[in-house]
Amino acid sequence: MELSEFAALLTPEGLRLLDGMPPVESAGDVAKAVTRLRKEGHSPDLVSAVVGQARLRTRGRAKFGDLAERMLFTRAGLEQATRLPIAARHAARFRDAGFSRVGDLGCGIGGDALGLAALGLRVAAVDADEVTAAIAAYNLAPFGDDVEVRHGTAEQTDLRGLDAVWLDPARRTAGHSETKRTRPEDWSPSLDWVFDLARRVPVGVKLGPALDRDLIPAEVEAQWVSAGGSTLELVLWSGALAREGVRRAALVVRDETAHELTAGADAADEPVRELGAYLHEPDGAVIRARLIGDVARSLEAGMLDEHIAYLTSDAALTSPFVATFRVREVLPADVKALAKALRERGIGRLEIKKRGVDVDPAVLRTRLKLSGDGDATLILTRIGNRRTAILADRV
Incomplete structure (x- = not known):
């Protein structure tokens, strides 16, 4: 705009x-x-x-x-805004830590500040873009004097009087509509500046979930967040905002219910085993947090392949941290033979999932020429050097 x-x-x-x-x-x-x-x-x-x-x-x-x-x-502001239920969970960290005044540096349209103010916290919100700051002020106006919105940069903000800081560095080019992702060294404020602040002040910083893990400081808690099956963000927590003994966390929101897996470090994987009666696809937040091994142990499962994030088991167990499928059979991976097998089974509605193989599901669906009243899930993956097609049903 x-x-x-x-x-x-x-x-x-x-x-x-x-x-x-x-x-x-x-x-x-x-x-x-x-x-x-x-x-x-x-x-x-x-x-x-x-x-x-x-x-x-x-x-x-x-x-x-x-x-x-x-x-x-703004279009860009909406795309980059935190979902309100997630923002409320972030805000609860600041409230539960006993803080009362929080700086929201890089507030965007005010999504995270809404979560903070709704829990009774006083907020000093700042954004470097003049129009975006004005929109944030409009959105936060119902909270009156409890929220102050200013046009400015994070680096120039006076932090005196603030108990803690929430940061959402600009990771895309400037603009209100079409924007492009930038490299970490081009973010505003820079990661170096953010991490220096995090060593001095309790900080929560929202980043993309694919951030290079080598950039994560050893002393912070790293929490990957997913909702509705999509991995949305990585939040790094420092100081009193980081939970004692927690360095890795996967927060998974399904049907408005939150589930969390925490650990003091990356979890060791379980050994590879043969395909069993069930196949489990870990949530993206679990994969990013490298807590697949902990989930596998809870399901009495093993890895299907040491390099691919699928689990398999014989136990009829599932969890909110995975999507579980009951295995019907292994089908030929060749497209012509696979199409013939699916037609023989009357599969006309097919969910196609893939991991570890170079397949375009949309193109494959056309080539399969599906027909029939049945439905199923086709999981295409690699086990060792063997391309595998697994016909299954969602549990």
Whole structure:
């Protein structure tokens, strides 16, 4: 969003139009809304701002629920914002540590600050982008004097009076819509600056889940977070925010229920064994945290291959840290033979999963020419040097 659009939107007329907009869920809805508002005589800047915000509010429900209907967004800010239930869990760390005033440096549109303020914490929020800081101030206005939002950089922020800091370094190029990922050395603030601060002040820092593990300081707690099957982020906790004895954690949120696995270090893997009656796919947060071995032991399972994150067992056990499949049979991996086998079994609806093999599931699905009323999951993987196709059912 450009500053001119934001200025047009933050007027009584602009906010009235926005609040009166029906859900904008498709390109067709956008075109209809633009045509209607232009016919009513509204300026191009105002129409662009109102329709754009209505579209973002519709998308924002996935992260912020009904609260999105009173928020403002930029496209990039919404994409990068923490989901509100996750932000609330992060905020609870600061509350439970006994802190009362927290700095949110790199606050974006204010998602994490919302979680902090909702738990009664006072927040000093800062963002380097002027429009984004203004949007954060709008979104956080209901909390009154408990939240102060400023336009500025993390490095220049006066930290006196703050008990702890939440950091979300800018890991993408600047902008409000199309942005690209940057290298760690180009982040703002830099990782070196963040880690230096973490040695002096209790800090929680949100990073991408694929961060090179060699960059993680030995003294912090590293917590990988997933929700709905997607690994969303890595949070590093320092000082009083890090739990005693915990250096690796996998937080898995499924159907609004959170489950967590913690350890003092990477877990040792279980030995490889033959394919059993069940196959288990560890959650991405568990894989990133390298806690697969702990999950395997809880399931009485072993590794299917030492280099691939699939587990197998004969015990009818599962857990929130894996997706479990009951093995039907091993089928030929050759495409023609596989297609024939699936047709013979009447499999017309097929979930295709793969790990350790170079396969495009969409292309494979077309080549299989599925037909029939049955459904199943096809797991394509490698066991040793052998390409393997496993037909299974989700448990």
